[in-house]
Amino acid sequence: MKILQTIAGFGIKSGGTSTCTYDLLTALHKVGFNADLLTLDVNSLDNKLMGDGEQWIKLLPYDSLTPYGYSPSLKHFLYMQNDYSLYHTHGLWMYCNHITCKAAREKGLPYIITPHGMLYPQALKHSYWKKWILMQMLFNKDIYSATCVHVTCKQEMDHIRNFGYNGLVAIIPNPINTPLYINEIKRKKGSARFGFLGRLHPIKRVEQIIYAAALLKKQERDFEILIIGKGDAKYEQFLRSETTRLHLSNVQFLGFIDGREKYEQLASLSTLFVPSYSENFGMIIPEALSVGTPVMASLGTPWEELNIRKCGWWEECSPENIAKIMDIILNMTSEQLNEMGNQGKLLIKESYTAEKATEKMINLYTWILNGGEKPEFVYE
Numbered sequence: 029m030k031i032l033q034t035i036a037g038f039g040i041k042s043g044g045t046s047t048c049t050y051d052l053l054t055a056l057h058k059v060g061f062n063a064d065l066l067t068l069d070v071n072s073l074d075n076k077l078m079g080d081g082e083q084w085i086k087l088l089p090y091d092s093l094t095p096y097g098y099s100p101s102l103k104h105f106l107y108m109q110n111d112y113s114l115y116h117t118h119g120l121w122m123y124c125n126h127i128t129c130k131a132a133r134e135k136g137l138p139y140i141i142t143p144h145g146m147l148y149p150q151a152l153k154h155s156y157w158k159k160w161i162l163m164q165m166l167f168n169k170d171i172y173s174a175t176c177v178h179v180t181c182k183q184e185m186d187h188i189r190n191f192g193y194n195g196l197v198a199i200i201p202n203p204i205n206t207p208l209y210i211n212e213i214k215r216k217k218g219s220a221r222f223g224f225l226g227r228l229h230p231i232k233r234v235e236q237i238i239y240a241a242a243l244l245k246k247q248e249r250d251f252e253i254l255i256i257g258k259g260d261a262k263y264e265q266f267l268r269s270e271t272t273r274l275h276l277s278n279v280q281f282l283g284f285i286d287g288r289e290k291y292e293q294l295a296s297l298s299t300l301f302v303p304s305y306s307e308n309f310g311m312i313i314p315e316a317l318s319v320g321t322p323v324m325a326s327l328g329t330p331w332e333e334l335n336i337r338k339c340g341w342w343e344e345c346s347p348e349n350i351a352k353i354m355d356i357i358l359n360m361t362s363e364q365l366n367e368m369g370n371q372g373k374l375l376i377k378e379s380y381t382a383e384k385a386t387e388k389m390i391n392l393y394t395w396i397l398n399g400g401e402k403p404e405f406v407y408e
Contacts, residue, residue, distance in 0.1 A: 145308025
């Protein structure tokens with residue numbers, strides 16, 4: 029059994045889709061599972077490929093000439109290689125995803141799609157007419173004919189059912205590959221610091237944090253706001269202009285960070301705020317919890333466990349609610365905040381380790397190819 033996973037972009041600036049794909053494959057290879065990843069090289073000097081040149085990354089020269097990502101080299105590889113028994117593509121709406129599904133069908137091989145939240149209603153509304161055309165021409169068949177669709181939570185499965193897919197759905201959370209240095213990273217003491225870390229895009233609603241800070245500023249409280257990430261340049265300019273308009277001198281824009289620096293910054297926060305309209309899994313949430321940082325996440329994320337496990341807040345992220353939580357945090361003792369952080373670490377250890385996700389993914393591949401008793405995380 030040998031698996032080929034595919035993804036359109038695998039640069040460090042491609043966002044959470046690339047990160048969790050890399051984490052999954054890294055975890056699979058740790059236990060000796062045979063899987064490769066097919067992708068195109070990055071196409072800009074300010075980006076670089078994920079990973080450290082692992083042999084399982086089948087890297088093709090960047091030859092795409094369209095926004096859709098048409099690539100003759102991807103097509104040639106998929107049709108000429110016969111080493112794989114199952115295809116697994118990450119994402120939607122790109123040529124890489126479509127040609128993976130098409131090649132699998134024409135070879136009579138099973139294939140899995142991991143949409144990474146791209147079938148959420150809010151995600152479908154973005155550039156809807158472009159996606160509608162792609163659905164009619166290509167992707168409805170790709171999705172409806174999939175052997176299985178892999179999602180990370182029940183909420184995502186519900187959205188996929190509403191989209192019209194009635195086939196097999198496997199619910200497997202993204203693996204959390206915490207780095208070896210994670211235990212060396214200590215929580216920072218000092219003035220309160222709230223933050224956002226992720227891709228800057230309107231769907232993330234980062235302005236809600238800024239508006240909450242403006243509400244709290246009226247109380248003359250001492251705190252900082254860190255906005256960490258890059259993305260949509262117009263959206264970033266909007267956030268900066270709103271900060272200026274509201275006379276918020278305590279807001280910093282730190283740009284894109286990765287690796288150890290990312291975890292250091294997460295550990296420096298009193299709380300991470302994730303006010304997105306929708307978030308499929310939100311890799312940054314377990315990453316923050318893994319260093320003991322509580323999280324406030326919107327109802328558009330599948331993180332009710334923040335409330336259940338008392339390691340954060342899962343509620344509507346209006347400016348008023350965010351300001352309320354900020355005020356609660358400012359009045360908490362360091363012992364109370366540390367206890368929330370410890371509960372978050374425990375949640376990740378118990379439910380979201382890479383080993384647990386990897387075991388389920390291998391069981392899924394094995395069941396699809398060899399049959400037997402259906403895994404309990406697969407729904408018909």
